[in-house]
Amino acid sequence: MSVRRVSVFGATGSIGQNTVDLIARDPDSYNVVALTGASNIAQLAQDAQKLNADVAVTADESRLDDLRQLLKGTGVEAAAGPTALNEAAARPSDWVMSAIVGAAGLQPGLSALEQGATLALANKESLVCAGKLILKTAKDHSARILPVDSEHSAVFQALIGEDMAAVERVIITASGGAFRDWPLDQLEHATLAEASSHPNWDMGQRITIDSASMFNKAMELIETREYFGCTPEQIEVLVHPESMIHAMVGFNDGALMAHVGPPDMRHAIGFALHWPERKTLPVERLDLARIGALTFRAPDDVRWPALRLAREVMERGGMAGAVFNAAKETALDGFIAGQLKFTQMAGVVEDVLSAVDADQSHIDATMTLDNVMQVDHLARKAAWAQIRTKAG
Ligand code: NAD
Numbered sequence: 001m002s003v004r005r006v007s008v009f010g011a012t013g014s015i016g017q018n019t020v021d022l023i024a025r026d027p028d029s030y031n032v033v034a035l036t037g038a039s040n041i042a043q044l045a046q047d048a049q050k051l052n053a054d055v056a057v058t059a060d061e062s063r064l065d066d067l068r069q070l071l072k073g074t075g076v077e078a079a080a081g082p083t084a085l086n087e088a089a090a091r092p093s094d095w096v097m098s099a100i101v102g103a104a105g106l107q108p109g110l111s112a113l114e115q116g117a118t119l120a121l122a123n124k125e126s127l128v129c130a131g132k133l134i135l136k137t138a139k140d141h142s143a144r145i146l147p148v149d150s151e152h153s154a155v156f157q158a159l160i161g162e163d164m165a166a167v168e169r170v171i172i173t174a175s176g177g178a179f180r181d182w183p184l185d186q187l188e189h190a191t192l193a194e195a196s197s198h199p200n201w202d203m204g205q206r207i208t209i210d211s212a213s214m215f216n217k218a219m220e221l222i223e224t225r226e227y228f229g230c231t232p233e234q235i236e237v238l239v240h241p242e243s244m245i246h247a248m249v250g251f252n253d254g255a256l257m258a259h260v261g262p263p264d265m266r267h268a269i270g271f272a273l274h275w276p277e278r279k280t281l282p283v284e285r286l287d288l289a290r291i292g293a294l295t296f297r298a299p300d301d302v303r304w305p306a307l308r309l310a311r312e313v314m315e316r317g318g319m320a321g322a323v324f325n326a327a328k329e330t331a332l333d334g335f336i337a338g339q340l341k342f343t344q345m346a347g348v349v350e351d352v353l354s355a356v357d358a359d360q361s362h363i364d365a366t367m368t369l370d371n372v373m374q375v376d377h378l379a380r381k382a383a384w385a386q387i388r389t390k391a392g
């Protein structure tokens with residue numbers, strides 16, 4: 001196969017490092033255009049040099065001189081700031097990994113689609129806050145989006161060769177996160193360190209806390225609706241503590257196609273990297289006899305109010321997802337900063353959803369990037385006001 005031009009946005013994070021790992025195993029197959037990061041410029045510079053990238057970009061403008069220094073004499077160009085990120089995304093590439101965390105990943109993702117690249121989308125926030133916009137941009141530029149979330153990659157794989165009209169339901173699984181079995185009355189005392197530790201997956205801190213609160217699964221409900229075009233009623237969440245079955249698709253003849261694999265994101269990343277082929281990947285092969293049993297239970301709406309909120313967001317449609325995502329990101333900032341209790345995050349999101357626009361004008365606005373960013377800004381402001389009230 002010919003050499004492919006690839007870029008990794010959010011290269012220094014958990015998904016980014018797994019992507020760099022897969023690319024580095026087969027360097028002759030790839031021409032690396034751009035790698036990006038934020039604060040960890042030592043890692044960024046090291047990987048950019050190792051993969052001989054054209055450009056390394058840090059989101060943090062104040063680190064440009066340091067990055068230049070680290071890359072001196074390597075032939076790798078250094079750049080910094082949001083504009084540089086977008087410019088890097090607009091450089092011709094065949095495949096772009098979108099693994100920035102948060103709504104900051106939206107704009108580079110759109111730029112990558114506009115130049116026709118295949119977008120490997122780990123940044124689920126893009127689909128939650130601007131699903132219609134990102135899908136339309138892909139369509140307008142004949143670009144493809146491949147999901148890089150374990151559940152959505154699993155659904156995508158279970159649907160190969162199938163007709164969506166024959167799909168009755170899509171089941172995405174959830175491990176239940178750090179507090180699955182905690183007594184409910186202890187949850188409000190959960191510390192940042194406790195919320196930042198996941199039983200099965202090794203991921204960035206934000207998504208790990210979102211797994212404990214189930215906001216990650218809430219986002220994934222919306223992601224499923226946007227990406228696969230299912231109705232909210234067709235999508236179910238199933239708690240599956242072992243994280244071996246990532247998703248199941250139920251068909252109209254009663255069959256359930258389950259995707260089973262170890263909890264290792266290199267499967268979903270590698271699948272998107274090699275699609276439409278399958279290539280050997282360095283992930284564990286499951287020994288099901290040794291594992292013995294897989295268990296399932298229904299999600300508990302009292303423990304995890306985020307799931308109910310996601311269903312309300314899907315009901316409201318329009319830009320409710322942008323409000324939801326921004327409020328959730330801000331509530332998480334508040335929890336990480338010690339200004340909110342773990343159990344107060346859902347309340348902030350709920351209050352912002354009702355407060356941001358009771359008359360629906362923002363929710364109903366046309367989904368352009370500017371409007372999404374404006375709604376995002378308003379929702380963050382409203383969320384900080386809620387956090388101050390709750391903290392005070
Ligand atoms: P992470 O925190 O480990 O890494 C985030 C990356 O984004 C880093 O490279 C960081 O430098 C960069 N970044 C942070 N803020 C930025 C900003 N404002 N502008 C530009 N770059 C910025 O996160 P992660 O766990 O790798 O997750 C990345 C994305 O993938 C998230 O959207 C997450 O929901 C999704 N995801 C992650 C996993 C996983 O296993 N980690 C699984 C499924 C989906």
Ligand code: MG
Pocket residue numbers: 149150151220
């Ligand atoms: Mg997931």
